[in-house]
Amino acid sequence: THSNKQTLLYVNLEVVIMGNLIKVLTRDIDNNAGNFFLDFENAQPTEAERAVWVQVNEVLMEALAILDDLQSYNGAGEEIRQAIQNPSEDQVQERAWAAVVPLVGKLKKFYEFSLRLEGSLHGLLKALTSARCSPTQHLEQEQALARQFAEILHFTLRFDELKMTNPAIQNDFSYYRRTLNRMRINNVAAEEENEVNNELANRMSLFYANATPMLKTLSDATTKFVSDNTDLPIENTTDCLCTMASVCKVMLETPEYRSRFASEDTVSFCLRVMVGVIILYDYVHPAGAFVKSSKIEMKGCIKVLKDQPQSSVEGLLNALRYTTKHLNDETTSKQIKNMLQVN
Structure with a gap:
């Protein structure tokens, strides 16, 4: 009987020691967050990551084209100035409108891309915040997804830097909206023919009115992710x-x-x-x-x-x-x- 009690005591001690050891190791992993190398340059998806990675990758490929378009965005400043200075000259007005419309088409593309970016962010957050393991383990084990999350953030800040230093974006869009309102008053059919109608223009106006529109999109999307996933x-x-x-x-x-x-x-x-x-x-x-x-x-x-x-x-x-x-x-x-x- 004494021997059995002693054996049981040793077993219980081993359980306690192993439990404490696991706690210490887990705490070290979490407290050590950041003390590992995340390969932003070469990380490739594992089979477990591939489904999410493929979806996000399509959006990220488009992000490169978006930055190129934004970087080369020159605006229609001269045509708009001429139109404002010569309000009664139809040819000048038509020239300004013809210059602004394709530019607003680009701005529409940027805005619509922000909506797709929000969806990609939700997919990545769902993968990287699951209860399957700790945040540190997620980032270490799913480096390709962590890299994509990083690429979304990099794109976001780069987009907003370019937008903030290009006043032509706001000027072109303001001129487009003013002209669109005049057309709406004078000819409803003409407004409906435009690629960006009044309703879409209102939504885009809220987007571009923000100094950092992509960052606001990401902040709102992350907040929405947290509020929608109440089980997390x-x-x-x-x-x-x-x-x-x-x-x-x-x-x-x-x-x-x-x-x-x-x-x-x-x-x-x-x-x-x-x-x-x-x-x-x-x-x-x-x-x-x-x-x-x-x-x-x-x-x-x-x-x-x-x-x-x-x-x-x-x-x-x-x-x-x-x-x-x-x-x-x-x-x-x-x-x-x-x-x-x-x-």
Whole structure:
């Protein structure tokens, strides 16, 4: 009997020790979030990732064409100026309209793409935030999907940078809407013939009125994902975002990781992705990214940004200054505000 009790005691001790060991190992994995190399350059999908990867890849291929179109967008400024200065000259008005219509067709394409981007983001978030494993394990094991998530963020910030520095977009669209309203009053049939009718123009106007329209699309989409998936704890999403931020920060500040980048472009890619996930986290997490209890190490992230050449990161620092939700809250430390030069 004594021997049986002793054996049982040893078994129970082993169970306790193994349980504690598993807890320690799991905690180390989660606390170590970011201390691994995420191959943004070469990650390829596994069979388990392929179905989602193929769907998202189609959208990402289109994203490249969207950026090319936006980068070459010159606007119809001269034709519009002539039309405003010569309101009674029909030929001048027709010339301006003919110049603006195809440009608004491009703007329509950009807007419709933002809706498809939202769908792709939902698919990726569903895969990367499932309860199957921890956020760190998801990103380590599903690197191809993590890479696609990063590419969406990179596209988003790049699109908004180009949009913000091109006033022709707002000018062209404003002229189109004014002219469309005149046509609607004078001739309803003519308005219906246009590729962008009044109802679509109203939706597009809300999109382009935002300083960073693609980032707003992603922020709203991430918030909607959390509210729609009530069976999924919000931490699954916020932990995925903060882990991605940590991964980027560690790769950028650790020489042995950074030396593995085949291209210097990967540095700017990582910086954009880090800022993108910080902004999404700040919108989705109730307390935001800048509060003391935030799982994102904000001071370290800002330091990584400020360690780069100023010309290459000023737009990203401005994104943190002006497009986040909680930076100006009282809970944000003075040190962080000073680092971002916010009063």
